[in-house]
Amino acid sequence: MKPTIHQMILRFALPILLLPLGPALAQTDRPNVIYLLVDNWGWGDISLQGSTVPTPEIDALAAEGIRFLNFNIENQCTPTRSAIHTGRLPIRSGTQKVAAPGEPDGLAPWEYTIAELLSDAGYKTALFGKWHIGSQVGRHPSDQGYDEWWGINEGSNAAAYTATPEFDPQVAAVPHFWEGKKGAPSYETEPYNIAGKTTFDRNITDRAVNYIGRHSNGEDPFFLYVGFTQFHPPWVIHPDFEGISGAGNYSDIKYEVDHNIGRILDTLDESGIADNTIVILTGDNGPGTLPQGNGYATGEVGGSTGPWRGSLSTGFEGGLRTPAMVRWPGKIPAGFVTDEIVSVLDVYPTLANLVGESGRIPNDRPIDGVDQSSFLLGKQAKSNREHVVTFVGDDVFAVKWRDLKVHFITAEATFSEIKRTTFPQVYNIKEDPAEQFELWGNEGFAHAWVMTPVTKILSDLTQSMTAFPNIKPGQDFSGYE
């Protein structure tokens, strides 16, 4: 396939565009940035939001920063990780869904990730843990701005593949851990299996702690991305935490995750760089609910969405909201809790602004995220965002606009059927967080007016995607690079 004009412009224009265009902070002033991403984390899985298992480390982090009650993620692992890295709707980059094993996948190579942006600005960059936006050689973290990485390039499902009785290495690849450094192809190391997943998050934490230690001397700032894998099946637990809750695997994992996050925060304190480090902690999608009668003990079916309906891969609030908090001591007001709408797409432009590198944000492509830096810094009361468009795969399932939510296609839970309704369904999520009372039908079309702003949102998006065509999942550009 020939590249479009737009794609060719992108390719050749980048080196020029990447000159620093805006005023920058002095190199030494720039804060370190740590992004802690917890896989498949339910909104209700922290004690501040309803968990009966205590999560003291996470609660303390929240108390020292801003906590978002209405932080909107994409619907699966891959699209959220893509949104974090690009600030763009994943469907633009071919990353709108988790690729099936064997399918080509990954972020279009010319996406300019937050890791590339910060690396070009002089940051040291590292990723430990799960990547999941490119499993092919050439589409790994070290090809997208990270100086170094170690972990898995695919999803956590892979840990269980070789344990299924029908598995045949002749037809399906044996999953592996990978590592790589910028400038060379990444390579696989040990097999990734159940035993490997059991100790994976511990090893991720060890590497993160070590990395912070190595980079706490104040020379160059660093960007560290930590992709934890717990809460995602298979629900195995590090031996130190097995049975600790007395309430089943999922609850044990809460102890483990909280502990690992605590170790990283402690390292920042011990290294004396906590005040100059922005720490972001979020999940990647709603919790995956397993059907009843699954192979896990104690009838567990997954994480808690708190008061919200739905879960992973749905357009309901339980599939959109995740625990989310940002700490930057002395800059972001401590203990602030907000219900303003914020999106994971906003991380990219907001971080670029917070570290004084907004001039590096590409202006040759649509950036769907909006800069929330003034809101985070307490300089304005409202978020700069009033809506969220929720894609599940290729389809727009829902649009959230202020307190109203409009559904076009619905799926009740992770494994349930997909339904299309003749008229959109509308809920007021402020008054009706569980999305139980449908307004369009029950109130005789009185809420149909909400389609005016929603149609405008979708039509603007269509216009933008016509001007800048989307990349197909796994689209091969090897002939053009």
Add this chain to the structure above:
Amino acid sequence: MKPTIHQMILRFALPILLLPLGPALAQTDRPNVIYLLVDNWGWGDISLQGSTVPTPEIDALAAEGIRFLNFNIENQCTPTRSAIHTGRLPIRSGTQKVAAPGEPDGLAPWEYTIAELLSDAGYKTALFGKWHIGSQVGRHPSDQGYDEWWGINEGSNAAAYTATPEFDPQVAAVPHFWEGKKGAPSYETEPYNIAGKTTFDRNITDRAVNYIGRHSNGEDPFFLYVGFTQFHPPWVIHPDFEGISGAGNYSDIKYEVDHNIGRILDTLDESGIADNTIVILTGDNGPGTLPQGNGYATGEVGGSTGPWRGSLSTGFEGGLRTPAMVRWPGKIPAGFVTDEIVSVLDVYPTLANLVGESGRIPNDRPIDGVDQSSFLLGKQAKSNREHVVTFVGDDVFAVKWRDLKVHFITAEATFSEIKRTTFPQVYNIKEDPAEQFELWGNEGFAHAWVMTPVTKILSDLTQSMTAFPNIKPGQDFSGYE
């Protein structure tokens, strides 16, 4: 629409390609072939597979040949008949579903059917009964390789049309029996109605018996295709069998079908040609289950699928498996029962190989069937097939690969709603024939690796269909012939 280059090549290249290319058996050695196709037959509708109504003639046939427990058909009448005749996925030929009355339909004219192949090899060819892969003049059996034919060109539903009170011959065609001979347009004879269906299978059998008698002199071998129509609604019964079971219409029909098959087998014995005749007996799709309250006596809702879930037009095993057996005395091991995966698509290349005419199989188009002749002849232990792709209409509902089955779209029964799920559903059909325990969700994504072989299968298919574009149902080529 203009024909594609590929289609034009096909049209003009055929006369050259049809020269005999491979080594052939001496004319006199070649066996006769009889294909007995039973409409809407459930896997469990023979006594060897669970029927309480005895089916002694069929059981005897099975005992003298190979019986397939895992013989996979297409999902409706039309696509299975297309697959038998072409060895190609029906969607390639515009025959992926039963056309609605009034819709243009039928096999693309340049398909090279098994009847054409055998006719070109010197076989006499005849079809009696139901055709259902072309109701338009020019798309009848005698246009696709049969020397002669008699029966119906459409489905058995048509028998009931004129009995509905609203029927208006001004707006809908009165169904008829048809007949035709090679080289001339087919023509309609008597109206086809409830009375006509009552005695239809008897008349089909009479003609088959007569045909065998006329062709048992050992000159040219013959290919006889018998399309029985019983088991398909309307469930009327020949007067000789009405009430014979004491258990309702469907059970009465079992006696009738078994008797008719017995008459044909007896004729082979009496003519002294049984040893030199390959007899194939299969159904065309899972049994159609009627909704409760369907107007039939004794609460019957259709045939039995045995242990398998689903029915006609579903992707579950009950919609895929049919009774199936092949007898060739002295060549195919008698009494052999196998669970190896075989597809109705394999009939075409397998028959061509069994009669020594494999050189006539076209090589200018994809043949989706695989040659199973060595497996049938007992020369190898395994089938040459590990997977089946199940289309229902235009959509891939499921892929069976070894013991695993992956569903993308599901329908529970013939008249139930079609559901799409966010993640594929996976079952192990060996351990869980009723497809009750879903593995993907219940075992926490551990089986996701099965998408590696399945994606490969589907991607190869997409590639093949890109190179050789599919024909639309009923596509009109009249401008190009």
